[in-house]
Amino acid sequence: RYERSVITQRLTCLELADVQGGKILVFPVDGSHWVNMNLLIQSLHARDHEVTVVRTSTSWYIKENAPHYRSITVTLPEAISIEDQDFFVTFLVKMLTIQKEGASLIGFVKFSWEMLGALSKIHQQASMLGVEIFENKTVMQSIRDTQFDMVLLDPGLPVGILVAHELKLPTVYNVRWITSGEGHFVVAPSPLSYVPVSGNAMSDKMTFGQRVKNTFYYAFNTFIDKVVVCPHYDRLVSRYFPDQKFYHLLQGADIWLMRVDFVFEFPRPTMPNIVYIGGFQCKPCKPLSSELEEFVQSSGEHGFILMSLGTLVKGLPIEITSEIAAAFAKLPQKVIWRHAGERPNNLGNNTLLLEWMPQNDLLGTNGIYESIYHGVPIVGIPLLFDQFENVLRLEARGAAKVVDATKITHQNFLETIQEVLHNPSYRNNMKHLSALHRDKPMHPLDTAVYWVEFVIRHKGASHLRTESYKMPWYAYYSVDVICFLTADISTFSVLALGRVVSVDRSIHQLGPD
Structure with a gap:
């Protein structure tokens, strides 16, 4: 009944928001980001929009030919590093080594320097995409001749x-992350007293020490963005738009489709041109293949466990996967493990390794939101980037338990799984989150499509966008006003004090009479 109601709502909302097919130019980011963007593109194509995707010749996921979009393929002088899966494997191995062995300060500094160099190189390579497009007159003329209605991009x-x-086109971001971290920080007020900064795995209830740490992370992220990342794009802007600033262009988007749901995210200030579409990829499950269905059903009343490391990581080091396999082998549940690396030791008969699996049909794609959608609690093993913050948010809501990958043993991993399996609070809390997440007047994917079409219909959404980002920092934070008022009060105080002293002297001169 619920699903029929949702389908009816979706059809009604889309009929109300009907718009003639538009022409949309898309700039995606490869890897896991493309999984999200591709789903949105498919929905736009189904609504008769003409979608053109800009890709590089070395794209990892983004294919040149697809039924739901046409592509513009650009050849770069050097492939962007993140289009190579080995980049993430190398990064993970180095990071785990430092965490596990407690490397020296010199070793940590060396690793950090290498990572900053790699980050700079990624954005230098990416900036060349702009040069290749702007300098290729044939490509630019072809783009102009198509007369696109808007640009959809991942910033x-x-x-x-x-x-x-x-092209003087309105822009819509499919976003969570930008060059400096989480997107809210450049478009909405973000008080550091209760809004955790990217890379700082904390809740919104921080002690004094944690607020100090949060401020440090913010300063560090800002420094990296200004010194390591943005110079590549600043040079690009200076070359082609000398009267503009890169950050002003970045902050000037019409609509931010934010892949966030406050069922999962901590509350924070927002802006009218931020639209929340967290969980937009969630959908009901389809029937499994006969082989997988037989394997799942063979577990009987015990059910099954799904193990996935996401799209970026081929596999953990063998010493870690062997500990995990040994823990799985002691469970009565069947385990389906998406695993593309070296076959672990101690693998039990109850564990099925697959290089690919229909994750949404078993649970859901993209892990976190699909677990919320299906009401399934999580044992989280954060490895890279925002995974630490994501699992902390679920742990704070009592729907997950976190395991440190560098400290996994078969015993502590087994105990953690058993706690989540047998303590009903984890499942109950996740069921509650699932009920909240599903209780929406409109499916998040339809919300995303609606706002894309809104921008096409009205040629932008400038009425929802503040221009405060163009203000100098001292005006934005009212430093000039505070200084003016302070000077005013100081002047008044000095004059008043002088008046009092003058009156006092006059009284003394008059004498006791």
Whole structure:
């Protein structure tokens, strides 16, 4: 009954928001980001929009030919590093080594320097996409001749912002992450007293020490963005738009489709042009293949466990996977493990290894939100990037338990799984989150499509966008006003004090009479 109601709502909302097929230029980011973007593109194509995707010739996931979009393929002088899966494997191995062995300060500094160098190189390579497009007159003329209605882009690698500015087209971001971290921090007020900064796995209830740490993370992230990342795009902007600033172009999007749901995210200030579409990829499950269905059903009343490390990591080091396998082998549940690395030791008969699996049909794609959607509690093993913050948010809500990958033994991993399996609070809390997440007037994917079409219909959404980002910092934070008022009060106080002293002297001169 619920699903029929949702389908009816979706059809009704889309009929009300009907718009003639538009022409949409898309600048995606490869890897896991493309999984999200591709789903949105498919929905737009189903609504008769003409979608054109800009990709590089070395794209990892983004294919040149697809039934739901046409592509513009650009050849770069050097492939972007993140289009190579081995980049993430190498990064993970180095990071785990430092965490596990407690490397020296010199070793940590060396690793950090290497990572900053790699980050700079990624954005330098990405910025070349802009050069290749702007300098290729044939490509630019072809883009102009198509007469696109808008640009849809992922600002993690923000070259598309410059192309949109050149074409004078409205922009919609499919976003969570930008060059400096979480997108809210450049578009909405973000008080550091209760809004955790990217990379700082804390809740919104911080002690004094944690607030100090949060401020440090913010300063560090800002420093990296200004010194390591943005110079590549600043040079690009200076070359083609000398009267503009890169960050002003970045902050000037019409709509931010934020892949966030406050069922999961901590509450924070927002803005009218931020639209929340967290869980937009969630959908009901389809029937499993006969082989998988037989394996799942063979577990009987015990059920099954799904193990996945996401799209970026081929596999953990063998010493870690062998500990995990040994723990799984002691469970009565069947285990389906998406695993592409070296076969672990101690693998039990109850564990099935697959290089690919229909994750949504078993549970859901993208892990966190699908677990919420299906009401399934989590044992989290955070490895990279925002995974630490994500599992902390679920742990704070009593729907997950976290295991440190560098400290996994078969015993502590087994105990953690058994706690989540047998303590009903984890499942009950996740069921509650699932009920909250599903209780919406409109499916998040339809919300995303609606706002894309809104921008096409009205040629932008500037009425929802504040221009405060163009203010100098001292005006934004009212430093000039505070200084003026302080000077005013000081002047008044000095004059008043002088008046009192003058009156006092006059009284003394008059004498006791």
